[in-house]
Amino acid sequence: MSAAEEVVTEAPAVEAVPKRAMTLGYGTSLAVLAALILIPLFVKNFIIFQMTMLLIYGLAVLALNILTGGSGQFSLGQSAFYAVGAYTSAILMEHAGMNYALTLPIAGLICFGFGFLFGQPALRLSGVYLALATFALATAMPQLLKLGYFEHWTGGVQGLVVTKPDAPFGLPMGQDMWLYYFTLAVSIAIYVASVNLLRSRSGRAFMAIRDNEIAASAMGVDVALYKTLAFGVSAGITGVAGGLGAIAVQFVAPDGYTITLAISLFLGMVVGGVGWLPGSIVGSAFIIFVPNIAESISKGLSGAVFGVLLFLVIFLVPHGARQVAIVAQQLIAKLKKN
Amino acid sequence: MLLTVRIAAISAAIVAVAATSSAALAQKKYDTGASDTEIKIGNIMPYSGPASAYGVIGKTEEAYFRMINDQGGINGRKVNFVSYDDAYSPPKAVEQVRKLVESDEVLAVFNPLGTPSNTAIQKYLNSKKIPQLFVATGATKWNDPKNFPWTIGWQPSYQSEAQIYAKWLMKEKPDAKIAILYQNDDFGKDYLKGTKDGFGAKASSAIIMEESYEVSEPSIDGHIVKIKAANPDVLLIYTTPKFGAQTIKKTAELGWKPLQIITNVSISVGSVMQPAGFDNAQNVLSAAYAKDGSDPQWANDPGMKKWNAFLDKYMPGVDKTDNGVVYGYGAAQTLAKVLEMCGDDLTRANVMKQAASLKDFAPDTLLPGVKINTSATDFAPIAQLQMQRFKGQKWELFGEIISGDVPSE
Numbered sequence: 006m007s008a009a010e011e012v013v014t015e016a017p018a019v020e021a022v023p024k025r026a027m028t029l030g031y032g033t034s035l036a037v038l039a040a041l042i043l044i045p046l047f048v049k050n051f052i053i054f055q056m057t058m059l060l061i062y063g064l065a066v067l068a069l070n071i072l073t074g075g076s077g078q079f080s081l082g083q084s085a086f087y088a089v090g091a092y093t094s095a096i097l098m099e100h101a102g103m104n105y106a107l108t109l110p111i112a113g114l115i116c117f118g119f120g121f122l123f124g125q126p127a128l129r130l131s132g133v134y135l136a137l138a139t140f141a142l143a144t145a146m147p148q149l150l151k152l153g154y155f156e157h158w159t160g161g162v163q164g165l166v167v168t169k170p171d172a173p174f175g176l177p178m179g180q181d182m183w184l185y186y187f188t189l190a191v192s193i194a195i196y197v198a199s200v201n202l203l204r205s206r207s208g209r210a211f212m213a214i215r216d217n218e219i220a221a222s223a224m225g226v227d228v229a230l231y232k233t234l235a236f237g238v239s240a241g242i243t244g245v246a247g248g249l250g251a252i253a254v255q256f257v258a259p260d261g262y263t264i265t266l267a268i269s270l271f272l273g274m275v276v277g278g279v280g281w282l283p284g285s286i287v288g289s290a291f292i293i294f295v296p297n298i299a300e301s302i303s304k305g306l307s308g309a310v311f312g313v314l315l316f317l318v319i320f321l322v323p324h325g326a327r328q329v330a331i332v333a334q335q336l337i338a339k340l341k342k343n
Numbered sequence: 344m345l346l347t348v349r350i351a352a353i354s355a356a357i358v359a360v361a362a363t364s365s366a367a368l369a370q371k372k373y374d375t376g377a378s379d380t381e382i383k384i385g386n387i388m389p390y391s392g393p394a395s396a397y398g399v400i401g402k403t404e405e406a407y408f409r410m411i412n413d414q415g416g417i418n419g420r421k422v423n424f425v426s427y428d429d430a431y432s433p434p435k436a437v438e439q440v441r442k443l444v445e446s447d448e449v450l451a452v453f454n455p456l457g458t459p460s461n462t463a464i465q466k467y468l469n470s471k472k473i474p475q476l477f478v479a480t481g482a483t484k485w486n487d488p489k490n491f492p493w494t495i496g497w498q499p500s501y502q503s504e505a506q507i508y509a510k511w512l513m514k515e516k517p518d519a520k521i522a523i524l525y526q527n528d529d530f531g532k533d534y535l536k537g538t539k540d541g542f543g544a545k546a547s548s549a550i551i552m553e554e555s556y557e558v559s560e561p562s563i564d565g566h567i568v569k570i571k572a573a574n575p576d577v578l579l580i581y582t583t584p585k586f587g588a589q590t591i592k593k594t595a596e597l598g599w600k601p602l603q604i605i606t607n608v609s610i611s612v613g614s615v616m617q618p619a620g621f622d623n624a625q626n627v628l629s630a631a632y633a634k635d636g637s638d639p640q641w642a643n644d645p646g647m648k649k650w651n652a653f654l655d656k657y658m659p660g661v662d663k664t665d666n667g668v669v670y671g672y673g674a675a676q677t678l679a680k681v682l683e684m685c686g687d688d689l690t691r692a693n694v695m696k697q698a699a700s701l702k703d704f705a706p707d708t709l710l711p712g713v714k715i716n717t718s719a720t721d722f723a724p725i726a727q728l729q730m731q732r733f734k735g736q737k738w739e740l741f742g743e744i745i746s747g748d749v750p751s752e
């Protein structure tokens with residue numbers, strides 16, 4: 006069968022990452038966590054807002070990382086899942102008057118279903134073809150959101166304005182700080198769950214499929230099920246990120262979820278290191294802060310400057326933040342020896 | 344007795360001192376972003392992304408305030424114009440505006456561009472009581488002083504412009520069969536609504552076809568062929584510049600001669616009429632509120648002479664046919680006027696109060712007779728337009744200045 010041969014001879018889409026290399030060491034994790042908890046106490050609200058967006062995009066990059074780094078499937082359609090999550094949260098909050106925290110699991114579930122269903126036809130595609138199919142999804146989404154049929158709920162082109170929640174139980178903190186810690190809690194929960202997922206039986210199945218589909222099915226892995234499952238999980242997490250994004254930005258509109266967002270997330274994943282989950286937050290920082298840096302260098306040529314910076318990163322550290330982390334680890338080990 | 348007199352004298356003196364010092368304070372009042380030497384104004388523009396063509400507006404405004412500063416500033420204070428790129432993305436707009444407000448600490452946010460971006464930041468700015476001055480979008484909703492007292496528009500709203508066309512058609516061509524070509528987004532839909540509102544009860548009988556296109560389509564020739572098949576005698580073209588040029592060209596290629604009215608957004612001689620072909624564009628109608636930089640009829644106009652001198656000195660080499668250059672100049676001049684009117688009371692409340700107290704202000708680049716008027720209940724600064732017809736290689740104004748105020752909802 007030629008299709009099978011193709012799969013065998015085709016170079017693996019994603020380089021195999023051993024599962025232990027997917028996480029940070031215990032000490033480093035705690036240090037990062039401490040920084041994430043403490044920094045907001047000392048900075049302006051605007052920085053807190055940026056950090057909230059950092060976590061939110063970090064979640065979306067993480068979701069893509071599970072799909073691509075974990076199960077070896079490409080997606081340029083994450084913006085579509087992000088949009089569905091954002092709109093689900095916004096519509097439930099503004100039209101149904103639901104509590105913001107409750108809308109997140111619903112956004113996640115709906116996106117999981119959406120992603121799982123999209124995963125079915127995607128089974129027949131791999132590599133660049135799958136990337137193109139998801140690309141189509143991302144291009145279609147903003148226009149679907151503008152459709153007259155849904156306008157009553159989605160607000161059409163005008164979008165929906167979302168009310169920002171206050172801190173509960175009379176906690177003495179501002180809206181931004183509360184939302185940050187809320188997002189942090191959700192992010193940590195999802196991060197821990199993702200790490201455990203990839204270490205579990207299902208995670209091993211994902212990676213087996215990524216490394217060699219035929220070998221995986223020979224070992225008894227239900228390839229179709231696990232591939233769609235990976236899509237579902239990834240879409241679900243992206244949906245939660247989208248919901249959080251809607252609450253943080255206080256506004257959803259079709260123009261916020263174009264293909265540019267999908268490409269940014271993809272970029273974040275590559276810069277963070279494909280298959281290295283902690284890299285997600287580095288990738289997210291790249292897509293949030295580097296355009297600002299580029300703009301401060303030259304306003305007229307910000308796009309070109311961004312391109313040069315991106316090129317440098319890809320050229321110097323092709324494996325992204327993971328590579329930097331490994332080099333740093335080796336340096337520290339060397340210093341300890343001396 | 345003596346004691347009481349002395350107490351009275353002392354307290355009188357204290358009161359007098361207090362009164363003079365509070366009078367002195369009343370002369371100079373500042374909020375964050377203003378001081379004796381500087382006024383900090385924030386702005387967001389799409390310098391990158393799908394709408395980056397509008398970036399020239401921000402650059403013009405930046406250059407305008409450079410000129411103001413060279414001339415000594417406003418009431419002795421330099422204007423520090425901080426402009427960031429939002430790439431036409433609402434989440435980015437929120438991030439950049441928060442940066443302007445919380446990190447750069449600007450006095451007001453001026454002329455942010457795009458309906459989605461402005462909607463995204465409106466609630467935030469209003470809750471922080473920071474002026475969102477002269478937004479660069481034609482949506483009707485910015486004229487809503489009751490619910491959003493810190494947001495004010497600038498240009499005529501799309502709906503009021505469309506109403507003017509409807510009124511004109513009802514008067515001049517009462518039995519017209521009308522087809523509407525519109526862009527499928529907020530911009531096009533606002534025009535559609537304004538036209539229908541303008542026709543009122545007659546809308547369903549007068550409008551025989553509504554055809555929409557997506558901004559991502561490379562060409563709209565197919566839509567024009569479809570519209571021609573329905574055989575209307577008036578074609579309303581509610582498109583952005585590129586599609587406006589395509590429409591005029593395609594209609595001529597088909598040998599079809601309906602009465603065409605094109606939106607004010609797409610009236611640039613340099614970027615719409617010329618690419619469409621001057622022969623094809625004869626007798627196309629539109630309405631305008633500002634002068635066209637590439638139109639020779641304004642060569643000796645004092646306002647446009649000032650505009651030309653400004654461009655030659657501060658933006659050498661800029662494309663003068665770009666409407667964004669005219670737009671940015673007019674908007675910046677309006678802000679300069681408001682800041683001048685504020686005097687030494689540079690509080691956010693006073694900036695907003697002065698922005699809502701413009702009386703018959705005429706920036707250099709607006710048509711003769713079009714004036715900016717605002718009040719506590721009218722947050723739509725420019726509400727007047729004049730009909731114009733394309734003749735030869737330029738627009739010829741005709742009729743009188745028409746007011747198209749759309750009341751806030």
